[in-house]
Amino acid sequence: DAGVTQSPTHLIKTRGQQVTLRCSPKSGHDTVSWYQQALGQGPQFIFQYYEEEERQRGNFPDRFSGHQFPNYSSELNVNALLLGDSALYLCASSLVVRAEVGYGYTFGSGTRLTVV
Amino acid sequence: AQTVTQSQPEMSVQEAETVTLSCTYDTSESDYYLFWYKQPPSRQMILVIRQEAYKQQNATENRFSVNFQKAAKSFSLKISDSQLGDAAMYFCAYRSFTSGTYKYIFGTGTRLKVLA
Numbered sequence: 001d002a003g004v005t006q007s008p009t010h011l012i013k014t015r016g017q018q019v020t021l022r023c024s025p026k027s028g029h030d031t032v033s034w035y036q037q038a039l040g041q042g043p044q045f046i047f048q049y050y051e052e053e054e055r056q057r058g059n060f061p062d063r064f065s066g067h068q069f070p071n072y073s074s075e076l077n078v079n080a081l082l083l084g085d086s087a088l089y090l091c092a093s094s095l096v097v098r099a100e101v102g103y104g105y106t107f108g109s110g111t112r113l114t115v116v
Numbered sequence: 117a118q119t120v121t122q123s124q125p126e127m128s129v130q131e132a133e134t135v136t137l138s139c140t141y142d143t144s145e146s147d148y149y150l151f152w153y154k155q156p157p158s159r160q161m162i163l164v165i166r167q168e169a170y171k172q173q174n175a176t177e178n179r180f181s182v183n184f185q186k187a188a189k190s191f192s193l194k195i196s197d198s199q200l201g202d203a204a205m206y207f208c209a210y211r212s213f214t215s216g217t218y219k220y221i222f223g224t225g226t227r228l229k230v231l232a
Contacts, residue, residue: 035220041225042120042222088159090159092220
């Protein structure tokens with residue numbers, strides 16, 4: 001049973017550019033959440049997608065946007081990249097029904113984004 | 117707003133010994149879930165153990181157990197018979213429920229070193 005798959009694993013971009021990160025959730029999961037993990041920090045919630053809609057958003061600017069497709073996969077887009085956007089971006093999937101009874105996320109291994 | 121604090125940036129333990137990682141949190145909610153996640157160098161966050169707030173019994177998963185003190189808002193992780201493979205970053209997480217969805221709030225992590 002495939003877990004959460006993220007691509008690419010590493011990425012280097014220049015300030016001002018745009019980037020798209022991709023996530024395929026664990027088979028059977030319907031909810032995708034994105035987190036940003038800066039070096040030496042814990043993950044910070046960016047947003048969550050369910051039924052192709054953004055359900056909740058963390059304290060991130062509008063430069064961060066996302067999308068969920070009918071097959072539940074998701075993309076995270078970041079426009080006008082800043083040096084401070086350099087981080088590990090983690091995707092986590094869950095099944096909304098199981099989440100209601102406290103089952104945790106399944107995380108991917110992340111995309112390491114470096115902005116130069 | 118909920119917060120999670122891990123006051124030990126780094127801990128060391130001798131192989132086969134026991135170590136306790138500390139976590140405190142702040143919330144006004146009465147029912148919630150708490151989690152410990154492990155992040156090895158592979159970067160994937162792995163669920164170690166979870167605790168539902170209304171359950172007074174401390175959760176246990178093999179060599180991992182928690183000491184949940186709801187009144188004190190404390191949630192520590194005890195690792196018994198430490199193994200070299202336990203070396204990783206450990207994150208304490210609080211699951212909050214807002215706007216009909218869940219998100220996780222993570223602490224800053226504790227790096228655990230296991231000495232042979």
